[in-house]
Amino acid sequence: MNRRDVLKVGGAGLLLGGAGFPAIVRALDRKPTLRVMGTHVTLQEPIRRRAEQELGFNIEFHPGGSAEVLQRASSDPGAFDLYEQWSNSMRVLWQANAIQPIEVDRLTYWDEINDLPKTGRIVPDAPVGSGDAPHKLLFVQDDGRLGPTPTGRISFLPYVHNTDSFGYDTRVIEPGVPYETESWGWLLDPAYRGRVAVVNEPSIGLFDLALAVEANGLMRFGEIGRMTREEVDELFALLVDYKRCGQFRGVWFSVPHSVELMARGEVVIESMFSPAAAQLTGMGIPCLYAAPKEGYRAWYGVMCLSSVVGSEQKEMAYAFMNWWLSGWPGAFIARQGYYIANPQRSRPFLTPAEWDYWYAGKPAAHALVGVNGQPVAKAGEIRRGGSYETRFSNIAVWNTVMDTYEYTLTRWKEFLLA
Missing domain, CATH: 3.40.190.10 (Periplasmic binding protein-like II)
Known part of the structure; x- marks a missing residue:
């Protein structure tokens, strides 16, 4: 049937007392x-x-x-x-x-x-x-x-995909050296007590904190992406102690929330996604996105x-x-x-300068702006972590739902409430 035939049928239905005609017209006229x-x-x-x-x-x-x-x-x-x-x-x-x-x-x-x-x-x-x-x-x-x-x-x-780490405010924390001195362990440094935040997601934030615990030599995992129930218990016993001692300002729920926490000065270091660090830089807040020596937590976008x-x-x-x-x-x-x-x-x-900076790990040929028109790189600046290949050759763990996932949900809630 073409549109005219459908309307004819609908009109006949209306003359016969049918009530469906207006709904049919709306369905036909409504954009999918x-x-x-x-x-x-x-x-x-x-x-x-x-x-x-x-x-x-x-x-x-x-x-x-x-x-x-x-x-x-x-x-x-x-x-x-x-x-x-x-x-x-x-x-x-x-x-x-x-x-x-x-x-x-x-x-x-x-x-x-x-x-x-x-x-x-x-x-x-x-x-x-x-x-x-x-x-x-x-x-x-x-x-x-x-x-x-x-x-x-x-x-x-x-x-879409990327390697995640943490961002830190260089007005408070001295810039480290990518892959050499920058460390997940900084999240648990007592010098930043009360000014640390992590993402509120058990299958993500758990690994950020596990990498921090391991970097500080507090425990060692058999395989960090496949924690046993006993390892989960040991990890959260440590994390709850840190929480009760005031190490964490709190957790964030979205990229805008993580930006707000650092923009307001409530935190100086937090696990972070790349756009948040770029947005903070554009706002004039000197936030560096770390390249940890232990390796990144990586993720891959799914549709x-x-x-x-x-x-x-x-x-x-x-x-x-x-x-x-x-x-x-x-x-x-x-x-x-x-x-x-x-x-x-x-x-x-992308312009040649953008490709060289974002993908090739080369210095920016000139100042670059991000999606919001705010500056994200100065002329001569090299993207922290280097090229696409370099970043994805330094992966510690992928975002993962482990076999102990249901159990970690309970322990994560305990951590949040501690």
Whole structure:
């Protein structure tokens, strides 16, 4: 049926006393809408506007804190069409049947995606890092489980990714040397007591603090990304003691919250995401984003299809996923310190100076600005941590949902309440 035929049928229904005609007209005239749930990291208004303009359908972003959106998505797949977060959410979402496989042959740029999410290594001799490296959760195996063996179906679209560490205010803390003196152990330094914050997310903040504990020689893990229940108990016994002694100002729930804490002077050091450090620098606050000698905590962005997404929204979801790897989005997020799965596609959307600074680890040829137009690098400045390859060759652990995850939730709550 074409539109005129449908209206004729609807009109006949109205003349016969049917009540459905107004609803049919509204459904036909309403622009289709894609609902995307995730965090403030990628659900940014400039991205939504650009995608909506280029794709021709409505897009709604529903951002929230990482723990909040994961809980909602895993318990109510009808609340979203696409889900954007990090690979540590995959085990929870998959086991909850909240998401469905993505067909590789419907992804326009799949062959351009580099080896990092497919093998766990950015270069052949790089260490994979402990925990849930993205390739371990990427492919849907023949038995329905997630694993590293390539298949034609994947659990998530690999797109945005980065290495995380901590930021610190150089007006209070003397700048360290990347990979030499900067250390996760600084989070527990008594010199900063009462002025330290960590992210409120058990599968993320737990590793920041575990790396800090290990860096200070307080305990040693068999494998930091696969802690035993006994190791979790020992770790939280230490952390609760530090909390009761006033080491922590508190926890943050989102990127804007972490920015506020340092901007107001409430903290001088905190676990942090790259855009927060860039935003603080743009505000004139000298925040350095550390390259810890112990290695980074890394993460990989996931874009997932709801298990109950409708057919129209599913088509839009694939279009949106392909748009994310089309070039402009990768360049946009590069200016806030993030990487994209197929960098060469985004390179033409960056100036040579931007590419050299963000990806190649070279000095900025001139002053650079970020996504908000604020300065992020001075002329001659080198990005802390170096090149893309260097950063992802220094991974200590990936964001991970461990086998002890449910148990760590209880202990994390105890830590927060201590």
